Amino acid sequence: MREDTSPSGGPVPWLVRPSARSWHCAPAPAEVRGFHASLPGYAPTPLTELPSLARELRVGRVFVKDESARLGLPAFKVLGASWAVHLVLAARTPGPVTLACATDGNHGHAVARLARLYGRRAHVFVPQDIHPATAAAIAGEGAEVTRVPGPYEEAVRRADEAARMPEAVLVQDTAWEGYETVPGWIVQGYSTLCAETDEQLAAAGAAAPGLVAVPVGVGSLAQAVVTHYRSRTATPATALLSVEPESAACLLTSLTRDTPVDVRTGATVMAGLNCGTVSRTAWPVLRAGLDAAVTVTDADSARASRDLAALGVSSGPCGAAALAGVRALLTGGGATERRHRLGLGPGSVVVLLSTEGRAANPHALPHG
Known part of the structure; x- marks a missing residue:
């Protein structure tokens, strides 16, 4: 694990493991997407392009997968x-x-x-x-x-x-x-979000993403994202970034020590990411196929939530953590090295998974 300087002047705990991009696995079951399409009220959630973020982050295009209204609920769950x-x-x-x-x-x-x-x-x-x-x-x-x-x-x-x-x-x-079967089914269900993103990027004429950022609690969504992108043979492979609160960095700590580690959590506005243990089934997949991890502060997440709201995307602190994490890696001290290790250039496509909507009450921002 490394610590560089963030744009705000504080430390940025981060880890990059480029070798993970060479790992491959089997895809999620194809019938999951058809099941979701059969549910009343199903429609793909928006994939919103935000050119101002692309300019800020010095990449080609930035898209946000907006999960603020998924089947009548304010999150992807x-x-x-x-x-x-x-x-x-x-x-x-x-x-x-x-x-x-x-x-x-x-x-x-x-x-x-x-x-x-x-x-x-x-x-x-x-x-x-x-x-x-x-x-x-x-x-x-x-x-x-x-x-x-x-x-x-x-x-x-x-x-x-x-x-x-x-x-x-x-x-x-x-x-x-x-207890692994039902959590495995839940992870399979999240594959629909990734499949929609593929279709929406293609419709927008965008290249495959160079980087996908996903907020992490116990790691189930991240497991689905890794499974989706590591079941492909595309070259170059997509870099996959996990983002956690600095007060609940069970995944970053586990990756750093190369073994599952339980951590004591503290208070955070990213309530749904406030988890001290990585899911047992998620761990081997994340250990093998997730190549970047970072932690962010509550202030980072709150700023990202406000900025996304100003750009027309409703995103609570957990969902906005994706933007906060990408900002931490792609800007500030050490950013040039981190960009190189992530394989990102000025034309890269970045996808931020905003996993929840912004609640009317800023203290009611559930996720987990």
């Missing part, structure tokens, strides 16, 4: 939850089912919405510091909400316990030993 719930229910015999999960906000909201859509019950466990408006939105879908006196990881433990009841099933977007 419903893509993974819907595919997983579809497969979970298909595998069960008829009868009552309660969908249990833990969340910092958007995953639980998605599971609750799907339970209502399928006529099932939902029981959602939330950490103690979740904003009341976030918990109220989940309860508004008809879900039972249990606030846990502890962090996100404790909410996951409680949800796992609740799912051991005969009529309950856990739909969690992080994996651990013995």
Whole structure:
């Protein structure tokens, strides 16, 4: 791990591993996209080009994948939850089912919405510091909400316990030993976001991206992104960047030590990225195929959120972390070396995955 100087004068913890671009894997199942297209209200989310950011970052073109309105919810999470719930229910015999999960906000909201859509019950466990408006939105879908006196990881433990009841099933977007199938389905569901991006870039006459930046909590979306781009044989390969809060850098720490590391998290406005453990199934994929990682401050993320809003893109602090991370790497002290190691030039295409919309209440910015 290196530390250079950011545009604001502070340190930029970062890691670049160009050898990851030579790693290959199998793609996500092709039928995922067709399933999502069959859902009521499905439409691809916008891919918005922002020329002013391209000039600022000194690259050819910058696009933002805007997930502020995905199937009626303010984040991408419903893509993974819907595919997983579809497969979970298909595998069960008829009868009552309660969908249990833990969340910092958007995953639980998605599971609750799907339970209502399928006529099932939902029981959602939330950490103690979740904003009341976030918990109220989940309860508004008809879900039972249990606030846990502890962090996100404790909410996951409680949800796992609740799912051991005969009529309950856990739909969690992080994996651990013995619980890997459903998180794998959730990751597959996120592949639709990548497939849409491919089609939209082609429609805009843009080259394949030189860099894709993705915010990371437990790493499930990043796993889907790595799987998508590393299942290709395109040359040159796309550089893939993970962005985490500096107070919850479980992935950057794990990559630096080359082994999964649990970290103690602190408070951050990037609530949905405030995770101290990388998903068990995501880790080997990220270790092999993710070639760049960086952390950002709350101030970096808040600035990026404001700037995107001024450009017409609704992006909360978690979603705006993608822009904050790219700014940290492509500007400031050491940027020339970082650009070279990422394989970026003045004509490169950069894609920022903005994973959530900007909430009306700036403290209610769920993601995980």
